[in-house]
Amino acid sequence: MTARDHISSGAYPADRAAALAGIPRSTLHYWARTGLVVPSISSSKLKRWSYADLLLLRLVDWLRQDKSPDLPIAKTSMRRIRQTLAHVEDLGGRLTTEGFEVFVDQGGGLVLGGELGLSVPLARGVAQGRLDTKVDLVRPFETRGLHGPDLAQPRSSLRIVPGKLSGEPHVAHTRIPTQMLAALAHRGFGPAQIVELYPPLRIESVEEALDLERQLERNLHAA
Numbered sequence: 001m002t003a004r005d006h007i008s009s010g011a012y013p014a015d016r017a018a019a020l021a022g023i024p025r026s027t028l029h030y031w032a033r034t035g036l037v038v039p040s041i042s043s044s045k046l047k048r049w050s051y052a053d054l055l056l057l058r059l060v061d062w063l064r065q066d067k068s069p070d071l072p073i074a075k076t077s078m079r080r081i082r083q084t085l086a087h088v089e090d091l092g093g094r095l096t097t098e099g100f101e102v103f104v105d106q107g108g109g110l111v112l113g114g115e116l117g118l119s120v121p122l123a124r125g126v127a128q129g130r131l132d133t134k135v136d137l138v139r140p141f142e143t144r145g146l147h148g149p150d151l152a153q154p155r156s157s158l159r160i161v162p163g164k165l166s167g168e169p170h171v172a173h174t175r176i177p178t179q180m181l182a183a184l185a186h187r188g189f190g191p192a193q194i195v196e197l198y199p200p201l202r203i204e205s206v207e208e209a210l211d212l213e214r215q216l217e218r219n220l221h222a223a
Helices: 003-009 014-021 025-034 051-064 078-089 178-186 191-197 203-222
Strands: 101-104 109-112 118-121 134-136 141-143 146-148
Touching: 014 025, 014 051, 014 146, 014 203, 025 051, 051 141, 146 203, 178 191, 178 203, 191 203
Parallel strands: none
Antiparallel strands: 101 109, 101 134, 109 118, 141 146
């Protein structure tokens, strides 16, 4: 994926990237500073993360967690995570369009995307014969009290489309981002008044947009 492709897919500042990925801001900055997940759009003072970066952030967070009690898988080392990230980055645009699963294979490796056959070995003998530990990096993501939304359809009437509005959540079939609707609400506009300003919208869509933005704001406060 070229730099131009990355920019069209998304260019999220730190607060937005952390809230959408569902990880603490402090963790986001720490991983960028230590080189674990460096923002691919811009790593300068004004950092910007891509849509694919959001999935990488979720992957790293999942790898570092303890797995279910009935499946004793040790936390993956930072070295293993870096190896995994190198594979994920090679997948390019596929990350932006499909649900993307990571699961433990019969040999105790992390398999990315199933049929792609990309695996990163874990400790010898870990989880052999088990295939039921997996995470979909696009679907709703919950960790440590934070709730990352679905990164394709965060609400029934909302969409996130890499390449459209720089990957910002928006009302389906429009170019109206949810952030703009939240800004109007903060200025005192109610859902019905917002619909008067934007006739293509429905009150239900506006309410879902405001609900999403409240969820993202809670993520930042919880962090």
